[in-house]
Amino acid sequence: MLNYTLRRLLISVPTLLIISLAIFLLLELAPGDPMAQVPLTVPPEVKQKMREALGLGEPVPVRYWKWLVQFFWIEPLNMIDNIFGTAFAAGEQRVLSWQTRSPVMDLVLQRMPQTLWVVGMSYIVGVAIALPIGIYSAYKQYSVFDQAGTFVSMIGYSVPPFFSGVLVIVIFSVQLGWFPSIYDTTHRVVDWDTFVVQLQQMVMPVMVLALQTTAQISRFMRASMLDNLNQDYVRTARAKGMTEQVVVMKHVLRNSMIPVVTVIALGVPGIFGGAIITEQVFKVNGIGQLLITAIQANDLPLVQTLTFIFAVLIVAFNLIADILYGILDPRIRYD
Amino acid sequence: MTDRPHPEDVPVAGDETAPVIHNPVGAAQPVGRAIRPPRSQWWDVWDQFKTHKGALMGAAFFVFILVAVAIGPLLWTIDPTYIDIRARNTGPSLAHPFGADQLGRDMLARMLEGGRTSMAVGLTAMALALGLGTLVGVLAGYFRSLDGPLMRFTDLFLALPLLPLLLVMVMLFRDSLRSAIGPETGIFLLIVIGIGITSWMPTARIVRGDVLALKEREFVLAARSIGTPSRRMITRHILPNVLSPIMVSATLGIANAIITESALSFLGLGFPSDYPTWGSLLRDGTDYLQQHPERVLWPGLAISLTVLSVNYMGDGLRDALDPRIRGR
């Protein structure tokens, strides 16, 4: 197991390097210009100077190397400095966003809470709703509940969030006035009332996103349960005189959860990147919104760092999924 | 032989038409009887598929949409770009059954035109993703020496953050492609290729898994013992047997591509607004949600119902193609 983990870790290093290079080269091809937002009145010479100030003058390999050093060495040092108050990275050039001229990592950290609150919560809610639906649908296969569950989850999958999002805003914000249509990222939860406010502003984005998560996970859970319900060991458990509850919720569920848990783990990175549209609709200015503004503003360092962070998350959660699989399933022996 | 009381085993053999019951082997056979034409297994699949009501309705709707967007513009001949300014922002009427948009363009015509694009994107992107996925999956599964590199490659792609990457790609190449191949085909190709090359990996993994399992099946070994070369081994024995997961992937692929295209349109990175797709119609319509709900209703329904129908088809296919479930 340890060996396996180490091996996977080792493999992920070249994987990540290749990904970072691929992203870098891809962005290198970008026809856009970071000066696009600068008004037409700014003279070209000034624009040229501004471009150079962004480091655009240097050759590609140099910039790539610089970025690697900044990302893998200076940023971690900075993190340490922040936590322990040391000064390892003092004076080192960090990865700077072209658009805001501030360190990219600061931006990312700033956006993290919203994303975690809303998108993370929606994932949790989605999974929490999905599992019972999946379990019950499988147990009562082809029942009315199963059919309805299938239908609802298909709907959840089929309706694009930018449609459902606007729809719920019009209904719940405009018509009924229950929830705010604009998410307040500066809101701090300090007491019960502020907590209620936080809940109110989270309800709609969380539900819209959770609908999609629920759709996917419940289908998966159902399939996994169905696979296991036909297994011989279920018959054994029944033959032992176990109650249906024990049979389903203990014997079958435990086995069915193995693939589902890994799927859930694999879905986590999607939290950070996949909610771009929902964040846009509800103005939850999280990581996804950061990325889309960066793309629109041709903020290449930010785009690159963000996409790369997504890649790191994906690789990391792949690893976690594999390890979870090993932990949950005693049959798996990695060596 | 084992005696498994598994309910699934019993009925398969219980098929009334199977020779199992009425024609025991070894018995003298009447000579000269007409040889039955091959009854392909696909008929059985169809039989099973027919029993899945959702799938059947889904398929019917999907075919309806396909036909509608294919021949609809021939019947409803209003030019989707024609501006009838007096009709701007009108609701459904005889002249404009689906209403007209803010420039007075006919929504029905635009829906049909948009449907063409969306369906074309869905189908071609799916075909591309499937082709790539199947190719990689079959090669990786079949040739041991390619397995490692190809699967690493697949992992690499899986590790790329897809939606962001797709956005970046569209942003990067949109205009160069547009100028190179033309405004419509350029963006079409870009989106199709973009969606295609960012969504082949699950298919590749599934196909590889199935091929690996198939390779262990004795009929592959049997073909090897006959001396069937790899090329024919793949076309004759491997591909036909991995068709089921591929077909299920196909349905999901269409749905996925349609949704992704509409998401790109929503973010303003898909087809430009002068080129209607369901996604861009929906995006444009959301602004008018309160004033002219039909503006979002039509594209919203079209996308949702198409994806829904395709999903149900996939569900039905999955059941129909699963020999364990077939016959239940």
Added chain:
Amino acid sequence: MKLKTLLMGAAAATALSPAMALAEAHEGERGRDGQLNIIYWQAPSTLNPFLSGGTKEVESASLVIEPLVRFDENGEMVPWLAESIPTVENGGVSEDLTTITWTLKEGVMWSDGTPLTAEDAVFTWEYCTHPEGGCAQASYFDGVSSVEAMDDRTIKVTFNAPKPFPYTAFVGSESPIIQKAQFADCLGARAPECTDANFGPIGTGPYKVAEFRPNDVITFEANEMFREEGKPAFATVTFKGGGDATAAMRAVCETGEFDYAWNLQIDPTVRADMIESGGMCTEVVAFGTSVERLHLNQTNPSADLGEARSTVEAGPHPFLTDPIVGQAMSMAIDRQLLVDIGYGSGGTVTCNVLPAPPAYASTANDDCKVQDIEGAKALLDENGIVDSDGDGIREYEGTPLKVLYQTSTNAVRQDTQALIKQWWTELGIEAELRNIDASVFFGGDPSSPDTFQKFYADIEMYTNNFAGVDPEAYMANWRCDEIPGPGTQWQGSNIQRFCMEEYDALVDQMAQTAGLEARAEIAKQMNDMIMQSYSIIPLIHRGGVSAHANSLGGVRMNDWDSEIWNAKDWYRTGE
């Protein structure tokens, strides 16, 4: 209308203190009205307007840092940090028009409690003109040879040539004064690294930055050191960014979550509907100098010409250099309809590329305001530009009138394109539409073929304007030597490649003319010259549209300066 007051009236403005302008203003304690919520659907990425010239950055910063003078909603100058507006008459501007001397108001404090001095202005000049700094507003210091602090409150700006209109440096929200103490270490190449300063500039304005989240939200609080008693009325301001215009408007007009929404460029019918159905907000509009126009390529953009396409070397355009064609194209356009569909109250029909200030607006071309397709057809027919091969497209000396019509990607522009295309089709001119992502189109990347400067098309459409109220630099855009080309890395502002000696002569003449009336005369002459060449077809005079909650008082919409220029005067009404 206010021809006289436009500039001369500056002196009068000194007498008109801002407080008096709002005589009815609610008086009271600073911060009494609690929280103000502003939504800009594009979020500011920095609060240093010198590092990013976007409207969202400049306007959000205008709550904090201030210039010497602002323009009010009529384009008139209002002394802000300056005590008064220097003129030749009051001796503030030297006779030879090469210096201008400003005096700071007394007792102005930075929000950190230190006094504002002339040194800060000098530093601001150094900061923005540093060759490595990449200052986005450097053009405001064009021609400035030095800025000196004569004493703590006196600033002397010297120009290297006579400057008939010297109110550029430190004037308007795009040229504010920053604190030397804060930015001293941020000169030149280090400018971008001073994140703390760029995200939280210390200012003299009504608010100070409490928290800045790039591209997301800014929280301001009332500046305790603000020089005016009892202002601002709000204790805190939330300046939210992100989303889209419809959502922003919805938040003000339908759900009431916000008090002020900026730049509501959405379908006018939707806008009207929201205002009506919600009943919570008021729409405010202000017009500046923005004109949505068509540029007709005067050079040959044919791809066959390779590198030479769309340059002077390529030779003249096969038909667009003939004003008859341009005139017919212009006549075929129903500008009012374009306004109705795309702009509503946020636009008016115009026939000038220089539509404002009113003193500069020509009336010589107003015929274009009414669509006349039949007239256009007749005009073409008369001049022998007819459809000779029966394919529905007219030919000009054998060349069919087919144009490639490009613009940036934007829903309203695409609607406009579609409409114009239809009218031209009726006229017998075929248009192929093309739209390019704004970041590419306006990106100015010399290697991209799709920038508006390269103009690899026959017609392109966009909006341009000029900052401030003086059109001299703007009109100089169309000099022959401003034509972009490979020699200048495609830099240059004469996008349609218009070239006329008489025009260049007028530009030179204007640079020498000080009298405002005379300047206006010349400007109109130049405008008409371009209009009659039909190398530019103006479409719409665009204004800014914003909305504020009915409970927000004191809003004076302004397109000459930051539109929240007078946020210090805003207050909560009883509603």
Added chain:
Amino acid sequence: MLDATPRKKLVEVRDLKMHFPIFAGILRRRVGEVKAVDGVTFDIYEGETLGLVGESGCGKSTCGRAVLRLYEVTEGSITIDGTDIADWSPEELRKMRPTMQMVFQDPQASLNPRMTVANIIGEPLDEHRALSKKERLDRIYELMDHVGLNRDFANRYPHEFSGGQRQRIGIARALALNPKFIVCDEPIAALDVSIQAQVVNLLEDLQNEFGLTYLFISHDLSMVRHIATRVAVMYLGKIAELAPREALYDEPLHPYTQALLSAVPEPDPALEAKTERIILKGDVPSPSNPPRGCNFCTRCPQVMDVCREVDPEFREVRPGRYVACHLYADTKSAAAPNAARSTRQPSEPLRE
């Protein structure tokens, strides 16, 4: 006992080894191997049936497949019809394929579910014979007749058939190219009792008709006794004992063979009651980590010290009887003086 005229050896297998590597560790280094077949030597004479028996996992199927070169063999030689094919490339082997064919264990799995019976039986013909459509169909019908399948079923799919019929299809396919040698890999293991006899009889009939040579792999000792001429008993990748059928069943020499035979239950209560069972203790060791010395030493009821140290040689201890066991060291082999100790050739098979 010995026949005067030596019969032709069709298959000679010498010291065949099939090792599958095990990779482990962070760098996926090769850390060991599964010795599925570990030095197996036997001959098969033309027209005879060599039974290969053993328990699951003993390597008998791997051995059968390796003989047909469906695997790359690790070591050893395989001579079929006079040519050593152990190192041949797939292209060279292709030419050899018509001579040697295989019948598989699971008639369900060994038929491509997406092909019709005619196409399955016709596949070898497509690959190796250039026949016209008509000739091909005629040949297919002929084969179907041979194995007792109704011609009407030619266009049906395998799933429409019962297990026994499917196995007939598999046999027809194996026969298509007129092979000399057929490896039958547990051909009856997946069939019902009443069907097993049908298939075994068919195999016997075909052998008589076409002079086929079989390597009959099975775990069913009673069926092997019925069909085989000589029998080899495998244990953990090695042949423990090889002997003519009668000799082996009457007087098994190797302790493993003895235990194995005694464990087979008889459908006769009277006989059952009399049978003295040798119950082996424990399980078969893993082929990736076989015990030192004799690989049966961990379970052998007659284990000696030497067994734990020295791997016994597989040698002829009586005429035609080969055993790998220390119990039959020198003294007993000396008792069979006419067995040439130098040679490792099994002698003549016994024919009835």
Added chain:
Amino acid sequence: MPDGAAPVLDVRDLKTVFLTRSGEVHAVNSVSFDVRPGELLGVVGESGSGKSVTMMSLIGLLPSPPAEVREGQVLFGGRDLLSVDADTLRHIRGGRIGFVFQDPMTSLNPVFNVGFQIMEPLRTHMGLGKKAARDRAVELLELVGIPDARRRLGDYPHQFSGGMRQRVMIAIALACDPEVLIADEPTTALDVTIQAQILELVKELREKLGMAIVWITHDLGVIAGIADRVMVMYGGQVVEQAPVRELFGNPRHPYTRALLKTVPHVRGERAKRLEVIQGQPPILGAPPDACPFRDRCDHAFDRCARENPQRRPVGHGHDVACFWDPAHDG
């Protein structure tokens, strides 16, 4: 075994039907049998003969749908198991009737250790505490011959060999001292040497514990070795039933006779050629109104096609469902 003792399990006229898309499949047709305390009843038949389905039907282990127990009575401990409530049935299952299945690989839950799986019925049915259950589990593992029992409680099924796993299954089935143990092809998936071990174990356990056993198999050899009484099933019904020596010595039904001839022997006389039963076992789409074996029977005559023969006693505790009498034509 005492012939007169009251049966511990008495099954009467059991009918089970599978509802499938292509119609009903009559898997069990009027099966009646009984088992007496301490007796080992062997049930022989090919796949599809209904032997497993019969046993599963008894205690409600068949999934429904598609299975449906149509008719019959299953008398156990004075109650009809087909009509008791689910909870009672559940307590009988596992508590008083133990089950061993064919494939020890898939029949154990792979994600729980064997200790848990053995202790589960102990705690449910006998209400043992954790400690007591654990001790009992160790006892059981030792009983079925698993060395180092206490340590191995924490092991997972995949860490056991096939034979050991089947021993675990037996331990689970025996956990609550059942009155009846139903073993469904428990040695089919095992090698002969391992099968011999298990058979030996079962014989030992029988002596030690004295429960009744129903042993389902298709292997006549296994039956001959351990059964007291044998029941032969074909086409979903019992065609013949007799004490073991009587059945092997004097088979009456043509099917039983053919079956005995068709299998080769490892000892004794070697048959030159195997006897063959032509054709395939039937799958019944309707309740049989004729003898299900008639198509394959060498002795079939008109009546066999008209009427389904009922079981009739022929002496020596032997009964057979056939119209043909071997005494008549030798």
